[in-house]
Amino acid sequence: MAANLTSGGRLRPVDLARVHGLSTQAIRNYEEAGILPAAGRTAHGYRTYTPLHARALSAFLALVPGHGHQTATAIMRAVNEGEAEEAFRLIDESHAQLLDDRRTLQAVEGALRDLEHAPAPPASQSGAMSGPGGTFIGPLARKLGIRPATLRKWEHAGLVSPRRDAQTGYRVYDEADVRDVRLAHQLRRGGYLLEQIAPLIAQVRSAGGLEPLEAALRDWHGRLSTRGRAMLAGASELESYLRDRERVHGR
Incomplete structure (x- = not known):
């Protein structure tokens, strides 16, 4: 990830979008869906993001290949609402389905x-x-x-x-x-x-x-092997996001 997304400060929607080849509308949609935490606003009403939002976006995109878009969305929404146990339950269900x-x-x-x-x-x-x-x-x-x-x-x-x-x-x-x-x-x-x-x-x-x-x-x-490895990659990114989130918001 580019240094400006991890070094602190405010980020524009385009800053998040450009790294992953997304549109700025996609970033706004992700925020509205609860995949990203709520953005800050400037005095003129423009959205501003932080490196924590960038980490959330990376976690979500890493979760999708292993868990699917719907479950990955639900996992991120649970985390952002402070319901980590619900996120872990959803992850467990995905692993159980893979085993089945x-x-x-x-x-x-x-x-x-x-x-x-x-x-x-x-x-x-x-x-x-x-x-x-x-x-x-x-x-x-x-x-x-x-x-x-x-x-x-x-x-x-x-x-x-x-x-x-x-x-x-x-x-x-x-x-x-x-x-x-x-x-x-x-x-x-x-x-x-x-x-x-x-x-x-x-x-x-x-x-x-x-x-x-x-x-x-x-x-x-x-x-099945590809999906299993994708789950590992998603878990790694989600753990990084959880650690950063705890540092910013506390436990």
């Missing part, structure tokens, strides 16, 4: 490994499960331990598209349909929502295999 996301990823990866290495149904069962060119809904649901209504719900959500038997009108799941159903089943067990599963199933279907998910999982790992 990591556990979900691990569950999905484990489920996909199970799917990839799962044996085919025994030949003795195939006749009971199969109709002309595929598998009926009832036997497939029993095989997976779910209800036929669940399979119909997944079909409505676009996760699978079985054809209809021309004579009976029954749903018939071919080999690719069964793979999609099993994949959806594993992803649901891993905590995925239907709206999250649909695009993944579409990728697998278009590529003819599970390979597209490997890139998606690598990307997911990368995003």
Whole structure:
């Protein structure tokens, strides 16, 4: 940060804005949102800021990548209102969500490994499960331990598209349909929502295999790691702001 933002004295909105490539309107918006402490005013009504405001702005911008704009705003507002415990609670919630996301990823990866290495149904069962060119809904649901209504719900959500038997009108799941159903089943067990599963199933279907998910999982790992490091960076900046704030206002 530029020396004039840490050496004391009054700062203009443009001084804060220029350092971070922001507009002066953004600085005013941040103040109105409670992200920055209230500005001082000159005799002519112009806003004036201090190095403490500059530190608050740096803390907020560092918190956003790890916690998101809404939570980062709430954290800074709590700090500026003297409610540090509320700020810490919000930070704890973000960390808990990150941990939950990591556990979900691990569950999905484990489920996909199970799917990839799962044996085919025994030949003795195939006749009971199969109709002309595929598998009926009832036997497939029993095989997976779910209800036929669940399979119909997944079909409505676009996760699978079985054809209809021309004579009976029954749903018939071919080999690719069964793979999609099993994949959806594993992803649901891993905590995925239907709206999250649909695009993944579409990728697998278009590529003819599970390979597209490997890139998606690598990307997911990368995003979680980036978010974790961003939380560390945000914590460091927030601690600096808290120390400076205590020096100015006392505990």
